[in-house]
Amino acid sequence: MTITLQEVLPTYFDESRRQQSEVWGKQLVFNKGEYIKIVAPSGSGKSSLSHFLYGMRNEYNGQILYNDQKLHSFTVEDFARYRKDHISIVFQDLRLFPEQTVRENLELKRQLNPYHPAEKITEMAERLGIGSRLSVKSRICSYGEQQRVAIIRALLQPFDFLLLDEPFSHLDDNNSKKAMELMLEEAKARGAGIVFADLERIDFFPWTRLYHL
Amino acid sequence: MALSFQPVKPLLQTGTNAASRWFSYIGLGIGVLLLLCSIQMYINIQQLLGGDSPRKDGFDFISISKTITDETMGQLEKNLFTEPDIKEMEGKPFVDGVSPLLANNFRFQLSGGALVPFVSDFFVESLDDSFIDTVPPSFTWQPGDRLVPIIIASDFLEIYNVFAPGYGLPQISEATATTLGLQLICYRPDGSKETFRGRVVALSDRVNSIIVPKNFLNWANQQFGTTKEIRASRLYVKTKDANNPDFLSYLEQKHYKVNKDKTKFGRVKQVLQGIFSGLGIFGLLVVILALMLFSFYLQLMIARSKDNLQLLLVLGYSPDWLSKNVARRFIPVYILVVFFAVAFTQLMQWAFHHFAMFDREEISTPLHWSVFVTAGFLIALSLVTNYRMVRKLLYRMA
Incomplete structure (x- = not known):
């Protein structure tokens, strides 16, 4: 299982980025099981990269391949299967259903391709300190709580790669560490790779490769 | 799950x-x-x-005749259909078949026989079998046969039953009508006559006439008649749609009259x-x-x-x-x-x-x-x- 980037550059970026960046305009292969850290200052295209890899946007030149298959050639149904079975994401902007409870938000993802039993939701929520918030509407939760919900949601399905787009922006160090621990456990259990994009290095992420965007 | x-x-x-x-x-x-x-x-x-419905196999069957006006009264050639008239009509796209209703061209009398002592000058006509709604297998005649099968309009029986009591004649049911022994009396131009036995084999709702087998009438017209030319006062037309505007305007243009009664149901x-x-x-x-x-x-x-x-x-x-x-x-x-x-x-x-x-x-x-x-x-x-x-x-x- 690999994700290959072949000279990918967002259409809205200047060509000069190819020289400045270690990712844009380069040939890269991410293998399953690898932990990739991408350090990127604001505006360098972190979210764009995550969205391109997840297949949500396609305004880029070059190619992204999942197992030698171009994402550009995917149909909407192919993307549905890709997101259900092979790739998971924690969005920077969280993207929860505001009118549903925390548990409903998590169950909506879990039932799609259940990797864990329903009880695991409670266990993970307890572990990240939001066990008491399960029956609260997600719009009532704080950003920190919502971010933890988004993290748990990403871990309820099978995946080969986990994409993290500034996953700890609303969390303190202690909670970030707990969440990272849980994510590493889950990735290990699946033998999956992690592509972690953030503003700066984070000590508690044991990356195997580091790139500057 | x-x-x-x-x-x-x-x-x-x-x-x-x-x-x-x-x-x-x-x-x-x-x-x-x-x-x-x-x-x-x-x-x-x-x-x-x-x-x-007068429809048979999806067709309308209607009878048409020439409109007799004051000008054409008494002029047979203008009031009867000739062979070219029939040929012309057959050639029209909205017509699926034409059969002339050929009438007798000799004097003809019908007698009720012993049961119904009633004699009257009458007429008989013939029509292609395919134009008649009720044709039993017995509706055939061979030269030499003394018995002639007849199909009469149900309306005629009704009319007879209306006037019969006034003449002291018995009224007849449809079932009895088909068992009556009728006599058909044909006169030669010289006044000599020949009598055939007639039997009603069916009643027809479509044809307002007394119908005998075609070959009998052809034979009788030759034997007793005065002219040899085929001239019919009525034509039966078989058409997919009796209300086809082209058909109706053609009839109007030719001054032909339609028997509307039979298409009314349609x-x-x-x-x-x-x-x-x-x-x-x-x-x-x-x-x-x-x-x-x-x-x-x-x-x-x-x-x-x-x-x-x-x-x-x-x-x-x-x-x-x-x-x-x-x-x-x-x-x-x-x-x-x-x-x-x-x-x-x-x-x-x-x-x-x-x-x-x-x-x-x-x-x-x-x-x-x-x-x-x-x-x-x-x-x-x-x-x-x-x-x-x-x-x-x-x-x-x-």
């Missing part, structure tokens, strides 16, 4: 525009009811008027069928309008739930699965709406059969199968149109 639509359902915002949804359900119900009632009434008319039936076809088309339009209203409602619902649906797609929900399930949500409602329309149609049919038709046997109280087929088709149509529309919108969103 199968993917459940239950947790997805609350994400579709349907609450605030319930009125437009109910309007579309009611509209759909009315449209389906109109359509189904029209189909059933159309079938009722077919069944009620089908038996009495016309009444056509008018009624026209009315119910119109009503059916109106019903179909209402159904289409209701489906459109419902599709607007669905589009509104999808627009209102756009964020939620988009997030579902981002999370990995299949647009096809979502479309199917959104469309499936309305199956029970559609089935219920159509079920009520079928029930009302059944009620209407029962009332029509019982109160308006006094339980006549030609039609039945249970609805015709085609009504049920149409109802099923409408349910399928509603679901397919919904599914396709939701699918299109979701694919655009994905």
Whole structure:
């Protein structure tokens, strides 16, 4: 299982980025099981990269391949299967259903391709300190709580790669560490790779490769 | 474990525009009811008027004659059809067959025999067998036969029964008429006569005449007649549609007169069928309008739930699965709406059969199968149109 980037550059970026960046305009292969850290200052295209890899946007030149298959050639149904079975994401902007409870938000993802039993939701929520918030509407939760919900949601399905787009922006160090621990456990259990994009290095992420965007 | 639509359902915002949804359900119900009632009434008319129609094998048979005016009175060649007239008519595209009603060209008398002591000068005619509605196998004659089979118009029997008592003659039933021993008396120009035995083998609703086998009349005209030329005062025309405008204008142009009586049933039936076809088309339009209203409602619902649906797609929900399930949500409602329309149609049919038709046997109280087929088709149509529309919108969103 690999994700290959072949000279990918967002259409809205200047060509000069190819020289400045270690990712844009380069040939890269991410293998399953690898932990990739991408350090990127604001505006360098972190979210764009995550969205391109997840297949949500396609305004880029070059190619992204999942197992030698171009994402550009995917149909909407192919993307549905890709997101259900092979790739998971924690969005920077969280993207929860505001009118549903925390548990409903998590169950909506879990039932799609259940990797864990329903009880695991409670266990993970307890572990990240939001066990008491399960029956609260997600719009009532704080950003920190919502971010933890988004993290748990990403871990309820099978995946080969986990994409993290500034996953700890609303969390303190202690909670970030707990969440990272849980994510590493889950990735290990699946033998999956992690592509972690953030503003700066984070000590508690044991990356195997580091790139500057 | 199968993917459940239950947790997805609350994400579709349907609450605030319930009125437009109910309007579309009611509209759909009315449209389906109109359509189904029209189909059933159309079938009722077919069944009620089908038996009495002068149509045979899908054709109209009408008799035409030349209009006798003050100018043409007494001029045989102007009032009779000649062979070129017949040939011309046969060549017309709206005519499927022509048969002249050939009359006797000699003096002819009909006698009731011993049972009905009644003698009168009369006429006989002949017509191609295929133009007669009732032709029994016994309607044949060979030269040398003394017995001649006859087909008489049922109207004639009726007329006879009207005047018979006044003349002290017995009235005759249809069954007796066919057992009567009649005498056919043919006169030569010199006054000598020859008598044949006649037997009524059938009564005809279509042909207003006394019909004998064609070869008998041909033979008799040769034997007793004065002219050899084929001249007919009436023609029988076989046509797909007696109300075809081209056909009618041709008849008018040639100053031919149509026996309207025999096409009247056809016309009444056509008018009624026209009315119910119109009503059916109106019903179909209402159904289409209701489906459109419902599709607007669905589009509104999808627009209102756009964020939620988009997030579902981002999370990995299949647009096809979502479309199917959104469309499936309305199956029970559609089935219920159509079920009520079928029930009302059944009620209407029962009332029509019982109160308006006094339980006549030609039609039945249970609805015709085609009504049920149409109802099923409408349910399928509603679901397919919904599914396709939701699918299109979701694919655009994905």
